[in-house]
Amino acid sequence: MSLIENAYDSFAESLSDVERAKGDHSRWKFAVLNLVHAVELVLKQKLSDEHPLLIWQDVDRPGRNTVSLERSIDRLIAAGISLEDEDTRAIRLAVKWRNNITHYEVDLIAPEVRENYLLIFEFLDKFHEEHFEGSLSEHIPETHVQTAMDLVESFKREFITFRGRPMHRRWARKLVAAQRVHSLYLDGVEYPRLRWGREHVWEQDWMDGKIPSRYCRDCGAELDEYHGPGCVLEECPRQGGQLFGCECDWDASELWALDADEWETEGEPSADGE
Numbered sequence: 001m002s003l004i005e006n007a008y009d010s011f012a013e014s015l016s017d018v019e020r021a022k023g024d025h026s027r028w029k030f031a032v033l034n035l036v037h038a039v040e041l042v043l044k045q046k047l048s049d050e051h052p053l054l055i056w057q058d059v060d061r062p063g064r065n066t067v068s069l070e071r072s073i074d075r076l077i078a079a080g081i082s083l084e085d086e087d088t089r090a091i092r093l094a095v096k097w098r099n100n101i102t103h104y105e106v107d108l109i110a111p112e113v114r115e116n117y118l119l120i121f122e123f124l125d126k127f128h129e130e131h132f133e134g135s136l137s138e139h140i141p142e143t144h145v146q147t148a149m150d151l152v153e154s155f156k157r158e159f160i161t162f163r164g165r166p167m168h169r170r171w172a173r174k175l176v177a178a179q180r181v182h183s184l185y186l187d188g189v190e191y192p193r194l195r196w197g198r199e200h201v202w203e204q205d206w207m208d209g210k211i212p213s214r215y216c217r218d219c220g221a222e223l224d225e226y227h228g229p230g231c232v233l234e235e236c237p238r239q240g241g242q243l244f245g246c247e248c249d250w251d252a253s254e255l256w257a258l259d260a261d262e263w264e265t266e267g268e269p270s271a272d273g274e
């Protein structure tokens with residue numbers, strides 16, 4: 001079976017997980033894993049079409065490891081295939097969610113997983129359309145076509161262009177709400193949050209006259225705004241490193257509430273958005 005045929009298989013499998021997720025939210029993680037696998041295979045097929053050696057991690061040693069999803073971004077660009085910022089973000093999102101699912105024993109919140117699924121799905125659909133014959137739906141069993149169409153519709157209905165990129169409608173609100181949380185507390189001791197671009201990792205850059213990008217690539221916060229809830233780039237103000245998932249035993253905060261509870265309380269649409 002060719003790479004692309006394998007990709008269609010994984011995609012169809014992912015859609016069947018989406019269908020099952022209506023009754024069993026835990027299926028979302030399999031839906032994402034299969035979708036990310038489809039993305040990986042589609043990108044590899046594209047690289048292979050440019051030159052068969054490009055699918056190997058080390059082109060001087062074909063037959064060993066194939067190129068990682070993350071590295072395929074640079075390689076596609078090097079091969080002259082145009083990727084917009086939005087596309088590279090979607091690929092990195094795919095990497096991130098695969099890691100989230102495989103390496104952390106976190107309880108995934110179904111609506112959040114679904115939202116990220118939609119973003120990755122949209123990228124796959126678009127990339128396929130641009131580089132391969134026909135639409136994705138033409139390559140999957142009839143039984144899953146309606147699900148694919150529903151996902152396209154959900155994406156259109158729920159996502160807006162925010163700061164030049166697709167974001168879920170709800171996110172803009174959460175980002176604004178996160179601006180109200182200036183500090184975190186641990187046993188009553190105050191730790192002021194670090195704003196985007198003011199993390200310690202940027203100190204040298206600022207001194208060298210280099211300015212971090214205007215918007216945080218994970219949450220869309222603008223320079224000197226606070227990150228959105230759960231942003232992977234927010235730094236722990238107590239110990240450095242990533243705040244989200246750090247080991248500090250923080251006191252209750254609106255930030256955590258924004259990250260978790262709102263997902264559950266907004267009357268989430270089901271997988272097909274009904």
Ligand SMILES: [Zn+2]
Binds near residue numbers: 220221227228
């Ligand atoms: Zn951020």
Ligand SMILES: [Zn+2]
Binds near residue numbers: 238239
């Ligand atoms: Zn911490």
